[in-house]
Amino acid sequence: MNQLVxxxxxxxxxxxxxxxxxxxxxxxxxxKRWFLVSPAMIIIGLAGLAPLTIILFYSFMSPGPYAxxxxxxTFQAWINLVMEEDLFEETLGPNYAHGSIFARSIGLALxxxxxxxxxxxxxxxxxxxxxxxxxxxxxxxxxxxxxxxxLVRTFAIMMFIREQGFVNxxxxxxxxxxxxxxxxxxxxxxxxxxxxxxxxxMVLPLYASMExxxxxxxxxxxxxxxxxxxxxxxxxxxxxxxxxxxxxxxxFIPSIGAYVTxxxxxxxxxxxxxxxxxxxxxxxxxxxxxxxxxLFLMALVMVAxxxxxxxxxxxxxxx
Amino acid sequence: MNDTVAITxxxxxxxxxxxxxxxxxALDNVSVSIAKNEFFTLxxxxxxxxxxxxxxxxGFEHPTNGAILLExxxxxxxxxxxxxxxxxxxxxxxxxHMTVAQNIGFGLEMQARSKTEVENTVSKMLDLVRMExxxxxxxxxxxxxxxxxxxxxRALAPRPKVLLLDEPLSALDLKLRKEMQLELKRxxxxxxxxxxxxxxxxxxxxxxxxxxxxxxxxxxxxxGSPVEIYNHPNNRFVADFIGESNFxxxxxxxxxxxxxxxxxxxxxxxxxxxxxxxxxxxxVTVIIRxxxxxxxxxxxxxxxxxxxxxxxxxxxDTHYYLTLxxxxxxxxxxxxxxxxxxxxxxxxxVGILINDDGIQVLAN
Numbered sequence: 029m030n031q032l033v034x035x036x037x038x039x040x041x042x043x044x045x046x047x048x049x050x051x052x053x054x055x056x057x058x059x060k061r062w063f064l065v066s067p068a069m070i071i072i073g074l075a076g077l078a079p080l081t082i083i084l085f086y087s088f089m090s091p092g093p094y095a096x097x098x099x100x101x102t103f104q105a106w107i108n109l110v111m112e113e114d115l116f117e118e119t120l121g122p123n124y125a126h127g128s129i130f131a132r133s134i135g136l137a138l139x140x141x142x143x144x145x146x147x148x149x150x151x152x153x154x155x156x157x158x159x160x161x162x163x164x165x166x167x168x169x170x171x172x173x174x175x176x177x178x179l180v181r182t183f184a185i186m187m188f189i190r191e192q193g194f195v196n197x198x199x200x201x202x203x204x205x206x207x208x209x210x211x212x213x214x215x216x217x218x219x220x221x222x223x224x225x226x227x228x229x230m231v232l233p234l235y236a237s238m239e240x241x242x243x244x245x246x247x248x249x250x251x252x253x254x255x256x257x258x259x260x261x262x263x264x265x266x267x268x269x270x271x272x273x274x275x276x277x278x279x280f281i282p283s284i285g286a287y288v289t290x291x292x293x294x295x296x297x298x299x300x301x302x303x304x305x306x307x308x309x310x311x312x313x314x315x316x317x318x319x320x321x322x323l324f325l326m327a328l329v330m331v332a333x334x335x336x337x338x339x340x341x342x343x344x345x346x347x
Numbered sequence: 348m349n350d351t352v353a354i355t356x357x358x359x360x361x362x363x364x365x366x367x368x369x370x371x372x373a374l375d376n377v378s379v380s381i382a383k384n385e386f387f388t389l390x391x392x393x394x395x396x397x398x399x400x401x402x403x404x405x406g407f408e409h410p411t412n413g414a415i416l417l418e419x420x421x422x423x424x425x426x427x428x429x430x431x432x433x434x435x436x437x438x439x440x441x442x443x444h445m446t447v448a449q450n451i452g453f454g455l456e457m458q459a460r461s462k463t464e465v466e467n468t469v470s471k472m473l474d475l476v477r478m479e480x481x482x483x484x485x486x487x488x489x490x491x492x493x494x495x496x497x498x499x500x501r502a503l504a505p506r507p508k509v510l511l512l513d514e515p516l517s518a519l520d521l522k523l524r525k526e527m528q529l530e531l532k533r534x535x536x537x538x539x540x541x542x543x544x545x546x547x548x549x550x551x552x553x554x555x556x557x558x559x560x561x562x563x564x565x566x567x568x569x570x571g572s573p574v575e576i577y578n579h580p581n582n583r584f585v586a587d588f589i590g591e592s593n594f595x596x597x598x599x600x601x602x603x604x605x606x607x608x609x610x611x612x613x614x615x616x617x618x619x620x621x622x623x624x625x626x627x628x629x630x631v632t633v634i635i636r637x638x639x640x641x642x643x644x645x646x647x648x649x650x651x652x653x654x655x656x657x658x659x660x661x662x663x664d665t666h667y668y669l670t671l672x673x674x675x676x677x678x679x680x681x682x683x684x685x686x687x688x689x690x691x692x693x694x695x696x697v698g699i700l701i702n703d704d705g706i707q708v709l710a711n
């Protein structure tokens with residue numbers, strides 16, 4: 029489209045009739061294209077850009093007395109994001125409460141990514157090495173929980189890990205522990221819950237790249253004196269790296285903004301960014317801070333995406 | 348143990364999906380010895396078990412019965428990465444995430460050789476397969492013929508005791524294939540490594556090999572030099588698979604070791620070569636190669652008589668398709684002489700003179 033506009037700008041004033049006709053046709057073509065993409069543009073505008081603009085605007089306003097905002101421009105929300113006013117000395121210090129929530133969110137999201145990778149890699153390898161007729165069954169089994177409600181799944185995990193739950197019963201029975209483990213309402217519970225919830229998002233892209241893997245290359249590596257560990261390190265991992273990166277991004281992004289899982293499994297002590305944002309629009313009644321936090325979360329996700337895109341373009345310099 | 352033997356395959360059977368309805372016996376009690384520095388070819392139609400035998404030697408499969416010995420040591424239980432044997436794969440199986448040089452150096456690096464040794468060997472190998480200029484190219488940036496050379500260099504770089512080649516030339520076009528045949532011969536000569544070559548192309552097998560094993564249905568039908576295999580096939584399958592043959596019913600009237608006498612219907616006796624297996628006198632099938640006979644229009648003293656049905660001109664020679672008086676089909680290949688005169692037209696009554704040593708009796 030740019031090309032068309034430029035061509036028009038560069039075209040000399042003296043045009044033949046034929047060229048003018050072509051130009052008019054191109055112009056009509058351009059208008060038609062704009063018309064055809066307009067539904068998408070409207071959706072992007074209304075559902076994407078407009079709310080973002082509102083959030084950005086809110087983050088520079090003051091909180092309203094009961095909720096909402098009052099139209100007094102200020103940077104206070106952005107300051108409150110990282111700083112905290114000491115009530116008695118009236119000095120600004122770092123906001124440790126926010127800091128610990130940010131750290132926990134990033135930590136849990138990274139931890140979830142690692143855990144799903146560790147569980148998902150052998151799972152995807154297992155599926156990719158099944159006969160073609162069985163693979164769809166295994167993929168279905170892996171993605172089956174994903175089709176049920178997140179809330180239901182989270183409660184299911186809760187039944188599993190609570191004090192009187194399955195895990196504790198088994199461990200007690202086996203004599204591995206003396207008294208029930210206290211997993212519920214700890215970051216560990218959130219970690220397990222998130223990993224369970226987002227495991228399919230790791231397995232599916234991993235499977236997609238492992239399915240394309242030419243297993244004759246593994247034979248070739250064995251033939252050339254590579255041990256099993258070396259084959260994994262030198263051949264399999266480099267070749268399925270796009271899947272590893274895609275899966276990690278797909279798990280990291282929803283994990284860092286998770287809301288339901290930390291709320292149910294984490295209790296009050298294991299808040300994550302999503303819960304903090306929700307609190308600002310609820311009990312804390314600080315919409316500007318909530319807006320600033322939401323934008324901050326988006327920035328974190330963007331960083332993850334930029335790393336992903338740069339990685340991709342390095343892998344495929346041609347594309 | 349004989350120290351000139353590289354590979355001994357001793358009574359090896361391989362059964363896939365054993366004790367299920369899909370049970371396949373890919374190899375059935377196969378035994379063969381391959382000498383050091385030999386260019387040994389496993390030849391057979393697809394599904395004959397030749398690739399299975401190669402994979403057993405490489406270690407990708409393990410024999411159901413029997414043992415595989417490398418220079419007298421049983422290696423049947425070793426995984427591929429502990430066998431000093433390398434493979435050139437049919438599709439080359441080059442690592443797409445590595446350069447040409449990295450591919451060639453892979454085996455050496457896995458053997459934890461020093462960096463300088465890896466570099467020196469890679470350079471030597473690139474030189475050997477004439478690929479120095481392309482050492483830093485990615486695999487998808489080089490042609491099929493070049494990939495073939497890289498695959499060869501990669502497999503030769505760790506200096507294996509035996510090099511296994513699984514139909515490595517089948518993906519190349521005819522001209523490149525001819526070039527690579529000569530190249531392989533040269534490489535085998537220069538490196539002095541034992542080559543075990545798998546192919547279904549009989550011409551490839553005959554031109555390149557020191558010895559050929561002809562296989563079908565998991566059984567080796569005959570092992571011998573290309574000349575032996577071609578001139579003295581043991582049975583009908585080998586005769587039919589390698590080159591063109593005429594199969595004629597005859598009667599064996601005398602047998603003495605490797606030679607005997609046969610008689611065709613109402614005709615004189617001929618000397619004939621007998622197969623290694625014992626053949627009893629009586630009705631037998633003999634083969635006569637199309638180029639081991641001479642066509643004659645003067646049929647008074649001919650050995651066989653027939654009528655020309657058709658003749659096909661091939662430039663260097665002409666093929667005549669005949670029906671013998673006995674009703675059997677017969678093909679004759681005659682080298683073309685100068686001038687059109689020598690052509691015999693369809694419908695002509697002709698005689699056939701069988702050259703000395705031109706009759707091979709088949710095992711029954």
